[in-house]
Amino acid sequence: xxxxxxxxxxxxxxxxxxxxxxxxxxxxxxxxxxxxxxxxxxxxxxxxxxxxxxxxxxxxxxxxxxxxxxxxxxxxxxxxxxxxxxxxxxxxxxxxxxxxxxxxxxxxxxxxxxxxxxxxxxxxxxxxxxxxxxxxxxxxxxxxxxxxxxxxxxxxxxxxxxxxxxxxxxxxxxxxxxxxxxxxxxxxxxxxxxxxxxxxxxxxxxxxxxxxxxxxxxxxxxxxxxxxxxxxxxxxxxxxxxxxxxxxxx
Amino acid sequence: xxxxxxxxxxxxxxxxxxxxxxxxxxxxxxxxxxxxxxxxxxxxxxxxxxxxxxxxxxxxxxxxxxxxxxxxxxxxxxxxxxxxxxxxxxxxxxxxxxxxxxxxxxxxxxxxxxxxxxxxxxxxxxxxxxxxxxxxxxxxxxxxxxxxxxxxxxxxxxxxxxxxxxxxxxxxxxxxxxxxxxxxxxxxxxxxxxxxxxxxxxxxxxxxxxxxxxxxxxxxxxxxxxxxxxxxxxxxxxxxxxxxxxxxxxxxxxxxxxxxxxxxxx
Ligand SMILES: Nc1ncnc2c1ncn2[C@@H]1O[C@H](COP(=O)(O)OP(=O)(O)O)[C@@H](O)[C@H]1O
Ligand SMILES: [Mg+2]
Numbered sequence: 001x002x003x004x005x006x007x008x009x010x011x012x013x014x015x016x017x018x019x020x021x022x023x024x025x026x027x028x029x030x031x032x033x034x035x036x037x038x039x040x041x042x043x044x045x046x047x048x049x050x051x052x053x054x055x056x057x058x059x060x061x062x063x064x065x066x067x068x069x070x071x072x073x074x075x076x077x078x079x080x081x082x083x084x085x086x087x088x089x090x091x092x093x094x095x096x097x098x099x100x101x102x103x104x105x106x107x108x109x110x111x112x113x114x115x116x117x118x119x120x121x122x123x124x125x126x127x128x129x130x131x132x133x134x135x136x137x138x139x140x141x142x143x144x145x146x147x148x149x150x151x152x153x154x155x156x157x158x159x160x161x162x163x164x165x166x167x168x169x170x171x172x173x174x175x176x177x178x179x180x181x182x183x184x185x186x187x188x189x190x191x192x193x194x195x196x197x198x199x200x201x202x203x204x205x206x207x208x209x210x211x212x213x214x215x216x217x218x219x220x221x222x223x224x225x226x227x228x229x230x231x232x233x234x235x236x237x238x239x240x241x242x243x244x245x246x247x248x249x250x
Numbered sequence: 251x252x253x254x255x256x257x258x259x260x261x262x263x264x265x266x267x268x269x270x271x272x273x274x275x276x277x278x279x280x281x282x283x284x285x286x287x288x289x290x291x292x293x294x295x296x297x298x299x300x301x302x303x304x305x306x307x308x309x310x311x312x313x314x315x316x317x318x319x320x321x322x323x324x325x326x327x328x329x330x331x332x333x334x335x336x337x338x339x340x341x342x343x344x345x346x347x348x349x350x351x352x353x354x355x356x357x358x359x360x361x362x363x364x365x366x367x368x369x370x371x372x373x374x375x376x377x378x379x380x381x382x383x384x385x386x387x388x389x390x391x392x393x394x395x396x397x398x399x400x401x402x403x404x405x406x407x408x409x410x411x412x413x414x415x416x417x418x419x420x421x422x423x424x425x426x427x428x429x430x431x432x433x434x435x436x437x438x439x440x441x442x443x444x445x446x447x448x449x450x451x452x453x454x455x456x457x458x459x460x461x462x463x464x465x466x467x468x469x470x471x472x473x474x475x476x477x478x479x480x481x482x483x484x485x486x487x488x489x490x491x492x493x494x495x496x497x498x499x500x501x502x503x504x505x506x507x508x509x510x511x512x513x514x515x516x
Contacts, residue, residue, distance in 0.1 A: 147339040169345045247344045248388030
């Protein structure tokens with residue numbers, strides 16, 4: 001392990017230890033937050049008894065749909081936009097303002113249109129992520145050296161083959177960045193929507209436990225959510241490292 | 251060597267249109283030249299005179315504003331079959347290994363997977379890259395990467411090989427050795443070679459004929475025949491007429507290079 005990694009783990013452990021001390025000395029009362037070792041115990045009990053597996057599975061499924069659709073549609077849209085200078089010039093400023101739109105404000109509207117179910121949540125997660133993917137991929141495509149595109153032409157690749165075999169592979173590091181963004185936004189969109197208004201799901205259960213002062217459910221669920229999202233992000237980050245090392249950019 | 255024309259340029263001119271509707275950039279021409287089949291033809295000229303433009307015209311990457319280019323008797327439209335290009339810039343695909351890069355050239359061929367692998371291995375061996383076939387370009391030196399690009403071009407067995415300052419970024423010793431290798435490849439493949447270079451000694455050492463270009467818009471102001479034997483190598487620089495040859499090239503180029511420098515305000 002590298003020294004930096006040791007320090008990083010030490011910081012997290014120190015933070016947990018601090019929480020433990022603050023809880024045991026009742027600086028943080030147990031209605032606000034149980035001591036970390038209680039959370040851990042409740043967490044393992046939840047896992048052992050398989051409680052909330054169905055809800056967690058449902059939410060993760062929705063997160064995956066939002067993530068995959070934002071990623072795939074974002075890449076296809078970005079690649080096509082990049083090929084049409086004029087459309088791209090028209091869209092660029094619109095993308096920049098897109099971030100200013102509070103997508104969550106449309107959630108009630110989506111519920112009215114699609115009904116209270118998985119659809120509106122996935123749509124929010126998708127909408128938060130897709131533009132970030134488009135902007136990231138456009139940024140990557142702008143960096144493809146002209147000589148690689150010429151090489152593609154010399155090898156008589158069609159525009160579609162050029163995208164699949166040359167420009168998108170060149171952009172692989174950007175694709176991973178886009179995937180990380182889409183994943184984070186999918187989590188925020190889906191879990192957040194469940195939190196605001198839903199009939200089931202991980203976010204719903206966390207919110208429900210919160211209103212019932214059910215810390216034995218709320219904190220283990222939050223911990224599980226953290227672990228899942230850190231794990232998935234970790235996979236993408238590890239992949240990115242391999243890729244960058246291969247290209248001598250690590 | 252036969253003396254039949256492999257590539258014919260007639261009144262070839264390239265003007266890049268200006269984006270603002272202005273007069274545009276007259277980059278090249280008019281150029282009239284026949285490049286013989288199996289010949290090693292080099293082009294020297296001041297920077298910005300249109301050498302790369304000429305190569306892109308031959309490769310079918312861009313079309314002449316005026317004039318006609320024929321390859322093997324057929325006018326060049328789009329990318330002609332049988333032409334390989336090694337560009338001035340590093341054109342290795344960073345996400346593919348050396349082997350993957352070289353095999354890329356064969357993706358369109360309908361050879362069996364076995365035959366493709368054999369061909370790729372043979373070309374990698376010919377370029378002295380065997381021990382690096384699993385290596386990624388980032389781990390290779392500039393000279394090695396250029397070899398990978400040459401290998402990727404050679405694997406399709408082009409009948410016309412276009413090289414745009416392929417050794418421009420290499421040190422002098424490596425350039426001489428790479429020059430020897432290009433000569434060897436030229437002899438082994440029997441292909442017609444069109445080499446762009448800014449190094450007069452390189453042109454003088456490698457080529458059968460050397461076209462000297464004027465400052466932009468580049469036109470051929472001299473075509474020099476070297477009369478070297480086909481089995482030459484870099485030791486040709488020791489011959490006494492080598493010096494006479496380079497000084498003749500320099501005489502033709504000196505004024506043109508000064509024009510370019512004047513334009514750049516150096
Ligand atoms: N795509 C292009 N659009 C406009 N001008 C170009 C383009 N490509 C090259 N030029 C111009 O044409 C001239 C010749 O360029 P080039 O052929 O690259 O020169 P060389 O390879 O001899 O250094 C230069 O002045 C260059 O700026
Ligand atoms: Mg050039």
